Amino acid sequence: MSGHRNTVQAGKSNRQDAVAFTRRHFIIAGATAAGGLAVGIGMLPRAAKALTVAAKPWDGNASSPYDLDAWIAIEPDDSVLIRYARSEMGQGSMTALPMIVAEELQCDWSKVRVEYASPNRSVRENNVYGDMSSVGSHSVRDSRIKLQQVGASARERLIAAAAAQWNVPASECKAADSVVSHAASGRRINYGALASAAAQIKLAAEPAIKAPEHYTFIGKPQPRVDVPLKVNGAAQYAIDTRLPDMVYAAIAQCPVPGGTLASVDEAPLKNMPGIVQVVRLKDAVAVVATDTFWRAKQGLARLHPEWNVGAAGSTDSAQFVKEYRDAALSGTAAVARNDGDVDSALSASGAKTLTSLYEVPYLAHATMEPMNATVHWQGDRLDVWVGTQAADRALKVAAETAGLKPEQVYIHNTFVGGGFGRKSRNDEMVQAIEIAKAINRPVKLVWTREDDMRHDRFRPQAAISFKGALDANGRPTALYIRTAVGSILRSLRINKVENGIEPMAIEGLANNPYQIANTKVECALKNTHIPVAFWRSVGASQNAFAIESFIDEMAHAAGRDPYQFRRAMLGSRPDWIKVLDTVVENSNWGRSLGPGRAQGLAIHECYGTIVGEVAEITISPQGALKVDRITLAADSGHVVNPLGFAEQMEGGVIFALTAALYGKVTVKNGVPEQGNFDTYPMVRLAQAPKIDVHFAMTGGKKWGGAGEPGGAPTAAAVCNAIFALTGKRIRSLPIMDHDLSGSA
Amino acid sequence: MITIDVNGTQHQVDIEPDTPLLWVLRDVIGLTGTKFGCGIAECGACTVHINGRAMRSCSVPIGVLDGATILTIEGLSSDASHPVQKAWVAEDVPQCGYCQSGQIMATVAFLKDFPNPTDADINANITNICRCGTYERLRRAIHRAADLMKA
Structure with a gap:
């Protein structure tokens, strides 16, 4: 039995070196460390146990002799193990979700350890962990009630165990700080001493869970539990997996997505030392080497595979731009919203009309950890180490690929070196399983940066056309929008697209809250051979740029301040108004910034959270744009960990700013051209603006997401600032393609 | 060999x-x-x-x-006690964490040459990419580390 998972601890000061502990060692180490001193040099006490990914596949399924249930184990030393059934890729839910359990469990947070829940256990125990995906900024929103119930049930069972021991009514006992107490007799007992009895107790009825107004722990900022593992190299990512007898694979995939391998001559590898085998896949060829990934990559470079690319091999970006533009401006489209009579309002006498077309390119995810997977296939058992955003789904796909039953498959969750939507589809895992079966040895497959960028499932290209009308008093009377965009659902073949409309394509467009009596939104889905998928903030990544830029155009055409113009159309949405007012107040909106500088405003709702941003920019006479500051206000209703939430807002802004300034994947002869950070640039420290995050929480029933909304308004805020400064309207991204010299 | x-x-x-x-x-x-x-x-x-x-x-x-x-x-240290590591923890810098080994090693070397770094010094010398966008806290942590090293 072993427990070599990435395990993190909320509040202890010890750190074990990254060596392979057995489960027994781990428990002993935990007990020994219980009295450890806390670190305290201007920081909160915290540390972690750093356990490696197992050198050998696990034979257990992530359970403990001290399990209260599948979610919680309480050890005799009072340490509380909370299992985390999502994937930590930087978004912070490995901290936020256990906080929800701790809120109800009434345990001492400094005694909490967190480890990954096992997808295999979920299969074996009737889907006990449910949906294990980390997508759509949904982990807190979709887990909160369940995890509160988990914590409350455990607490009531601990109380029941104490009450039985003392022979007093449970109603007279209270739980707090990992201790059950009985006020009348003054008796107290620690959770650790109650756990084995509590594990035998079944409650007659589930206890009620707290309403948000009664939270005492949720809502208080907590440092991330995984941070200590990430400052000393201890955190284990999939790419860090090392198994006995493991070999290394590099892969060449058909450069034109959708094509297949025609042939490959192995002769150039004949006398190369350390080459294990060449493996042919349907659309790729892999070279396997003994000792390093580098050797496999060098071997692969000697091969010159031939590909079947078909008609897609003669496509390029100029053609795609024209096709999306045509679909946005003419032809048929599905109607997603139709209020009033847009056509009449646009042609009404005295109406001032505007027409604009906004365009965005394909974008790559470019997670810092390139796609990789390590696989140990043993005929009747499959172990996979992979960075995945959906471990339960990865398990099913792995089982299908290997021809095994789900209970024979072990997905070993690791820390994920960036996801942003890419790792909800583990193409690399499927390849690694096929390679492992072909060579019958444990194998680690790594994609190079170029593989990762060119074989992405991209953010869709899109063209979005607008028409607007204002009456003689500058009031908006009509808004017409048509988006022409790649269908993510069709590309992923995961769902039928009903009536030509998919939610991602129209999000933020069809449900925009601006009160314009005549509003029509149309959707024209159109795919090329380039695969598309979810990319941080998804539809909002292009739709917020387009609609918030066009609303800004309408405000200027009306001669109104862009803040007042928006505010006047938000009568039905006090939450939007609160966000707008908060960001305007904190940014000192409207003040003069001096020559060469300006502000721009945008607001958007994305995954249930409203974010407003004011960008402050400087443009030099030579046309160099610098985004100096982003002031941000957000309303997610409630927030579990305000520190983690603010970090996600900041990260979202940077991610979106990279896209706005530089993001562009172009296609030539069917092949995505950009392959690395030299041609697909990133915002670095020198380009990073100061970011001020302000909370404008409205509470109530709203629970919005955190991971994706932060970046939604960024591109529009920056482009609206560029217009305010220069009069130049940016209608296509990235901004680097526009010449701003002499404009400020 | x-x-x-x-x-x-x-x-x-x-x-x-x-x-x-x-x-x-x-x-x-x-x-x-x-x-x-x-x-x-x-x-x-x-x-x-x-x-x-x-x-x-x-x-x-x-x-x-x-x-x-x-x-x-x-x-760098046996117990995450290097001032740069302490500053990273105190500012809660890492998100996915994948780039942070490199960020920390770059910063340790940088602070030897720039014990009192300005933001401009940081911009010119710490050029590592963080895709999660932790730059706001990363910058604060570099300044904090410089202070810790002087203390």
Whole structure:
């Protein structure tokens, strides 16, 4: 039995070196460390146990002799193990979700350890962990009630165990700080001493869970539990997996997505030392080497595979731009919203009309950890180490690929070196399983940066056309929008697209809250051979740029301040108004910034959270744009960990700013051209603006997401600032393609 | 045969001289804290110290390193007590964390040359990519580390 998972601890000061502990060692180490001193040099006490990914596949399924249930184990030393059934890729839910359990469990947070829940256990125990995906900024929103119930049930069972021991009514006992107490007799007992009895107790009825107004722990900022593992190299990512007898694979995939391998001559590898085998896949060829990934990559470079690319091999970006533009401006489209009579309002006498077309390119995810997977296939058992955003789904796909039953498959969750939507589809895992079966040895497959960028499932290209009308008093009377965009659902073949409309394509467009009596939104889905998928903030990544830029155009055409113009159309949405007012107040909106500088405003709702941003920019006479500051206000209703939430807002802004300034994947002869950070640039420290995050929480029933909304308004805020400064309207991204010299 | 000192331990490496130090560290020696990000010295995830200087190990062939002294994230301290590591924890910098070994190693070398760094110094010298966008806290942590090192 072993427990070599990435395990993190909320509040202890010890750190074990990254060596392979057995489960027994781990428990002993935990007990020994219980009295450890806390670190305290201007920081909160915290540390972690750093356990490696197992050198050998696990034979257990992530359970403990001290399990209260599948979610919680309480050890005799009072340490509380909370299992985390999502994937930590930087978004912070490995901290936020256990906080929800701790809120109800009434345990001492400094005694909490967190480890990954096992997808295999979920299969074996009737889907006990449910949906294990980390997508759509949904982990807190979709887990909160369940995890509160988990914590409350455990607490009531601990109380029941104490009450039985003392022979007093449970109603007279209270739980707090990992201790059950009985006020009348003054008796107290620690959770650790109650756990084995509590594990035998079944409650007659589930206890009620707290309403948000009664939270005492949720809502208080907590440092991330995984941070200590990430400052000393201890955190284990999939790419860090090392198994006995493991070999290394590099892969060449058909450069034109959708094509297949025609042939490959192995002769150039004949006398190369350390080459294990060449493996042919349907659309790729892999070279396997003994000792390093580098050797496999060098071997692969000697091969010159031939590909079947078909008609897609003669496509390029100029053609795609024209096709999306045509679909946005003419032809048929599905109607997603139709209020009033847009056509009449646009042609009404005295109406001032505007027409604009906004365009965005394909974008790559470019997670810092390139796609990789390590696989140990043993005929009747499959172990996979992979960075995945959906471990339960990865398990099913792995089982299908290997021809095994789900209970024979072990997905070993690791820390994920960036996801942003890419790792909800583990193409690399499927390849690694096929390679492992072909060579019958444990194998680690790594994609190079170029593989990762060119074989992405991209953010869709899109063209979005607008028409607007204002009456003689500058009031908006009509808004017409048509988006022409790649269908993510069709590309992923995961769902039928009903009536030509998919939610991602129209999000933020069809449900925009601006009160314009005549509003029509149309959707024209159109795919090329380039695969598309979810990319941080998804539809909002292009739709917020387009609609918030066009609303800004309408405000200027009306001669109104862009803040007042928006505010006047938000009568039905006090939450939007609160966000707008908060960001305007904190940014000192409207003040003069001096020559060469300006502000721009945008607001958007994305995954249930409203974010407003004011960008402050400087443009030099030579046309160099610098985004100096982003002031941000957000309303997610409630927030579990305000520190983690603010970090996600900041990260979202940077991610979106990279896209706005530089993001562009172009296609030539069917092949995505950009392959690395030299041609697909990133915002670095020198380009990073100061970011001020302000909370404008409205509470109530709203629970919005955190991971994706932060970046939604960024591109529009920056482009609206560029217009305010220069009069130049940016209608296509990235901004680097526009010449701003002499404009400020 | 090439001899290198990694975190105070001598290693004799018998491998083709064009093999980058990164893959020797990760695949031969087994120190996986140093990360592969781009392979062309663009991102800095693989930053280590070679003879005291911060270098991007994906682009340094092992063949030129005979006798060199290498410091990786694992050798920075035994207990995460280096001031830069403490500052990173105090500012809650890492998100996915994948780039942070490189960010920390770059910062440790940088602060030797710039013990009182300005924001402009930081912008010009810390050029590693963080895709999660932790720059706001990363900048604060660099300043905090500089303060801790003076204390």
